[in-house]
Amino acid sequence: MTTQSNQQGSIFILPQAIKTVARNAALQSYGVISLAPANPAETVSRFFKKEADVGILVNTEEDGVSLELNLIIEYGLRIKSVADSVVESVKYSVEKTMGIPVKRVDVHVRGLRISNPD
Amino acid sequence: MNDISRTLPDEAERHRLLQSPINGDGLMLLFEAGLLWLTTNQQYVNSLNVFPVPDGDTGTNMVLTMQAAFAEADQNRSTNVGETGRHFAQGALMGARGNSGVILSQIWRGFSRALDHYETMDTGLLMRAMQEGRNTAYKGVVRPVEGTILTVIKDMTTAAEEALKDDSSLSQMLVSIVEAGDESVKHTPELLPILKQAGVVDSGGMGLFYIFEGMLRMLQGLSLDASGAVLKPLAELDLSHALETVEEGQDYEVVIDFAPNGNFMLEQYYDGLSDIGTSIQVGEGDGIYRMHIHTALDKRYEPIAYTESLGVVKKIMMENLQDQMNGRNKEADKLTLATVNPGEVAVVAVSPGDGLSRIFASLGVAAIVQGGQTMNPSVKELVGAFENLPTDKIIILPNNKNIILAAQNAAKVSVKKIAIIPTRNAPQGFAAMLRLYPEGTLEENEESMREAITEVHTGEITISTRSVEIEGVQVEKGQVIALHDGKLVSSAPTIEEALDELFQKAHLDEIERITFFYGEGITQQQVNKLGDRVREGYPDKEIEIHEGGQPHYQLIIAFE
Numbered sequence: 001m002t003t004q005s006n007q008q009g010s011i012f013i014l015p016q017a018i019k020t021v022a023r024n025a026a027l028q029s030y031g032v033i034s035l036a037p038a039n040p041a042e043t044v045s046r047f048f049k050k051e052a053d054v055g056i057l058v059n060t061e062e063d064g065v066s067l068e069l070n071l072i073i074e075y076g077l078r079i080k081s082v083a084d085s086v087v088e089s090v091k092y093s094v095e096k097t098m099g100i101p102v103k104r105v106d107v108h109v110r111g112l113r114i115s116n117p118d
Numbered sequence: 119m120n121d122i123s124r125t126l127p128d129e130a131e132r133h134r135l136l137q138s139p140i141n142g143d144g145l146m147l148l149f150e151a152g153l154l155w156l157t158t159n160q161q162y163v164n165s166l167n168v169f170p171v172p173d174g175d176t177g178t179n180m181v182l183t184m185q186a187a188f189a190e191a192d193q194n195r196s197t198n199v200g201e202t203g204r205h206f207a208q209g210a211l212m213g214a215r216g217n218s219g220v221i222l223s224q225i226w227r228g229f230s231r232a233l234d235h236y237e238t239m240d241t242g243l244l245m246r247a248m249q250e251g252r253n254t255a256y257k258g259v260v261r262p263v264e265g266t267i268l269t270v271i272k273d274m275t276t277a278a279e280e281a282l283k284d285d286s287s288l289s290q291m292l293v294s295i296v297e298a299g300d301e302s303v304k305h306t307p308e309l310l311p312i313l314k315q316a317g318v319v320d321s322g323g324m325g326l327f328y329i330f331e332g333m334l335r336m337l338q339g340l341s342l343d344a345s346g347a348v349l350k351p352l353a354e355l356d357l358s359h360a361l362e363t364v365e366e367g368q369d370y371e372v373v374i375d376f377a378p379n380g381n382f383m384l385e386q387y388y389d390g391l392s393d394i395g396t397s398i399q400v401g402e403g404d405g406i407y408r409m410h411i412h413t414a415l416d417k418r419y420e421p422i423a424y425t426e427s428l429g430v431v432k433k434i435m436m437e438n439l440q441d442q443m444n445g446r447n448k449e450a451d452k453l454t455l456a457t458v459n460p461g462e463v464a465v466v467a468v469s470p471g472d473g474l475s476r477i478f479a480s481l482g483v484a485a486i487v488q489g490g491q492t493m494n495p496s497v498k499e500l501v502g503a504f505e506n507l508p509t510d511k512i513i514i515l516p517n518n519k520n521i522i523l524a525a526q527n528a529a530k531v532s533v534k535k536i537a538i539i540p541t542r543n544a545p546q547g548f549a550a551m552l553r554l555y556p557e558g559t560l561e562e563n564e565e566s567m568r569e570a571i572t573e574v575h576t577g578e579i580t581i582s583t584r585s586v587e588i589e590g591v592q593v594e595k596g597q598v599i600a601l602h603d604g605k606l607v608s609s610a611p612t613i614e615e616a617l618d619e620l621f622q623k624a625h626l627d628e629i630e631r632i633t634f635f636y637g638e639g640i641t642q643q644q645v646n647k648l649g650d651r652v653r654e655g656y657p658d659k660e661i662e663i664h665e666g667g668q669p670h671y672q673l674i675i676a677f678e
Binding site: 028029032074077078 | 217
């Protein structure tokens with residue numbers, strides 16, 4: 001949980017909320033097809049989880065958060081460029097909408113989708 | 119860029135290559151034209167970037183992607199459009215940079231797939247290639263954001279479909295595509311609120327538009343060069359022309375800061391301006407443009423009216439150059455030095471720069487000797503400066519520790535009574551001058567001046583000429599170093615950082631006024647920017663900026 005305080009009170013932001021924002025930003029990034037379960041355990045447990053939970057890990061740190069994203073990317077793109085823009089746009093969205101500094105974003109490419117064999 | 123700056127084919131050759139249906143060579147020429155025209159407009163595209171992170175490099179990313187694509191196809195030249203397209207798309211994929219670059223690579227990937235196995239390309243095939251490009255680009259994203267390059271390729275493709283129905287020629291089809299692209303780009307702020315907020319059009323879409331416009335320009339035989347319309351970062355804009363000679367028709371200098379409308383075209387703006395005046399420069403920073411022009415007397419209001427028609431004018435600065443020149447010449451030619459009456463105390467100051475000399479003169483110095491860090495004046499020069507003054511009471515301000523010794527020698531060889539105030543820099547010299555009381559005795563003056571120089575602290579900013587470690591500060595050659603009262607306090611890659619550290623060590627709580635004297639290697643504009651930064655950081659201090667003209671030291675700073 002991330003806490004921000006001022007004289008008027010405190011704001012608590014749960015990892016769940018951060019995941020939703022990060023998920024949306026990632027899916028709007030060019031080349032990202034979907035988020036993928038991070039490990040077999042998650043594959044099983046995803047049946048019981050909300051959609052927004054899959055493939056995103058939020059670690060709360062002392063002065064911000066760090067994120068881990070597991071992605072499926074469109075085949076035939078320069079993966080590095082796609083990953084770079086995902087990192088940028090996730091970091092931007094979370095920082096801009098929630099005011100929480102994002103310390104790092106790690107992207108794991110879990111697979112590629114081939115929609116156009118050529 | 120050098121690898122593709124070959125001479126483009128001449129008129130006849132171009133005509134032959136671009137005759138529909140075009141082959142692989144013709145397609146290469148179109149790709150090259152797209153790349154060149156995008157490169158020409160790269161800075162402008164960069165300036166439009168706001169989404170999703172305002173990092174301002176869309177133009178550069180797209181150019182790099184196009185360069186990689188072109189280089190790959192250039193190495194594998196073929197007269198077959200299918201082959202050419204395949205290599206071009208392959209190169210784009212490998213070299214894709216940034217979000218727009220990736221999408222662009224997808225457009226070319228689809229484009230080339232449609233060309234596969236074809237020898238030549240006619241209008242029908244171009245249309246199908248556009249369709250494939252659009253489809254492939256859209257497939258790469260789950261939730262397409264409209265108002266981006268995707269929308270622009272979509273609208274261009276629709277125009278190509280329409281044009282085919284109308285039985286257009288290849289060049290007519292390209293005209294339709296480019297016109298639709300232009301409309302589409304202008305419309306992007308309506309689809310994407312973030313663009314509207316920022317008051318710009320989509321940068322990726324604009325880049326794609328330039329690529330196709332470049333192809334059309336090639337077909338029409340128009341220039342793909344910069345045509346004078348080069349946009350520079352604001353800080354690089356050098357507006358110090360006024361110091362040079364003023365030519366015919368350059369009576370006024372007009373500088374306008376403005377925020378252009380969404381559909382602002384830099385090239386057209388240049389054309390418009392060149393009808394009004396000369397020495398045109400346009401710079402950009404944070405979405406604000408700065409225009410600089412020299413005009414004749416009767417045209418001095420025209421740039422303002424013209425710019426107002428294209429955007430929101432924020433600030434206007436106008437200077438009468440003719441008058442400025444007259445004033446400056448007088449000032450530069452002779453410093454008005456203080457006249458010394460017989461028996462009074464006279465001061466000789468060593469000054470490293472014109473600006474500093476003027477300040478010394480205004481404070482009542484009777485003679486000035488040029489000299490400083492690496493140009494120590496000789497004893498003879500020093501003696502010559504005061505030998506003819508109608509008094510025997512002389513004070514010397516060496517204003518540099520390397521010159522104190524020469525001053526002492528000058529005192530030995532002269533028959534006059536001489537006091538040396540060990541000023542180590544110009545600010546100390548100024549502080550001393552403020553205590554000058556010409557009617558007093560030499561001893562009185564010396565005592566109060568010596569006291570004065572302990573009350574001013576000095577900062578200096580310069581570039582290190584070698585790598586060294588001094589007092590625990592590691593300095594690399596070429597780094598900016600800051601000195602406080604002669605002691606090294608900071609070594610940093612930029613002046614800003616060095617200044618910040620200097621200010622932290624300068625005990626600013628006891629300081630009321632900070633004066634900057636800027637020298638060689640830094641422009642007035644840069645100093646003004648630094649000044650603004652300091653004003654923001656230390657709102658309770660009084661900040662003054664003067665031209666010092668000293669060599670080696672970008673800045674000499676007085677803390678009082």
